Amino acid sequence: MQVASVGLGGFLALLVTPWAGLATTLIGVWLSHYIDRILARTGLRRCTRGEMQPCSRDADERIVAYAKELRAGTAPKYHFLGAGKVWFESQVGIEVTPAEDRTPHLQGTRWDLGACDRPFADFTEDDLYAQIQAALGGARDPRPDFLPANRLETFCVAAVSQDKWEALGAADRKSLVSLARHGVDRKGTRPSPHFARRFLCARRVSWEGELVASVFVSVAYEDHFLRVVVRPHVLHPVSEEYGERGALPDGSGWKWHARAAFHAVLDIGFALKRSQGSASDAEGGNLREAVAQEYVEDMLQWDDARRYIGMTQRRVYTAVDKFLVSSGVDTGAYRQQTTVIYNSGVINTGSIGGDVDNQGGAAGQGGSP
Incomplete structure (x- = not known):
């Protein structure tokens, strides 16, 4: 999805204005991170319920x-x-x-x-x-x-x-x-x-x-x-700080979606850091261990x-x-x-x-x- 948004943004930058192309690219990248967070939340809930098979x-x-x-x-x-x-x-x-x-x-x-x-x-x-x-x-x-x-x-x-x-x-x-x-x-x-x-x-x-x-x-x-x-x-x-098993939010409330939308904006910055090889998660850590x-x-x-x-x-x-x-x-x-x-x-x-x-x-x- 990010590749498609970049391609569409470049196309609009040539035919319309550079600002239209840049806005389309940023919106597309942000939307891909936002959807990724929704899918990750859904997968986490399925995993905790025992609905997902080990891959x-x-x-x-x-x-x-x-x-x-x-x-x-x-x-x-x-x-x-x-x-x-x-x-x-x-x-x-x-x-x-x-x-x-x-x-x-x-x-x-x-x-x-x-x-x-x-x-x-x-x-x-x-x-x-x-x-x-x-x-x-x-x-x-x-x-x-x-x-x-x-x-x-x-x-x-x-x-x-x-x-x-x-x-x-x-x-x-x-x-x-x-x-x-x-x-x-x-x-x-x-x-x-x-x-x-x-x-x-x-x-x-x-x-x-x-x-x-x-x-x-x-x-x-x-x-x-x-x-x-x-x-x-x-x-x-x-940790109980991150919610007990089985009590995770459904991912459908407006507060959760508002936070996910805001964090998706921050994900763009983290993606740029990872592309430069300076992300903190390059140390071989693990999110499950961190929580x-x-x-x-x-x-x-x-x-x-x-x-x-x-x-x-x-x-x-x-x-x-x-x-x-x-x-x-x-x-x-x-x-x-x-x-x-x-x-x-x-x-x-x-x-x-x-x-x-x-x-x-x-x-x-x-x-x-």
């Missing part, structure tokens, strides 16, 4: 920006913009060594019970991402009616710093989308690890869209050292958020454990660290029959509301 993921959703959060007295945490508030982070790091095979081996006329190395299968980070994604997306039991349907959505993304987001060009975005979808082994899609990294995102949308729990998984495997980091985020319900509550006020939502994060985190670490076992990796140190995470911050360094020394402060001890 295919846009390619830009494969690229996410991250920023550092500084907290007094604690280590900095990193926030994936648009994913919500940062929760507790957990990580496991182990030396990758072959597992020992202690099954009996026949040597001559005697059984040799000594240890020997099992066959070790080399693997890449992308192999591990594929295993985790398959485990999270699959059924927990082969019987189809044993458990409810899995509502966990999994997909890989390419993460870049917020400082680099605004400078991304078309070629950069194409390369990052390929990195997210295919990994670093894809020919021609190997951006520098200092520029972008691949992450696996596992996301669950609940409470009719009011609560979104996301887990970003990072896998780094270099020099026989494997590190798995789980960074949970929770997108809280929309979210600071804290989860409802106890039931809070319990569900903790359950989603804990469940996804456990399944991620379980999938990694199974992959390492199938690859012939010694998982003793790995299971010790995951046990600490599962036990919510209690480290048991003793034995059941002897002295027990419990230490607090492990990763995963609690969530940030």
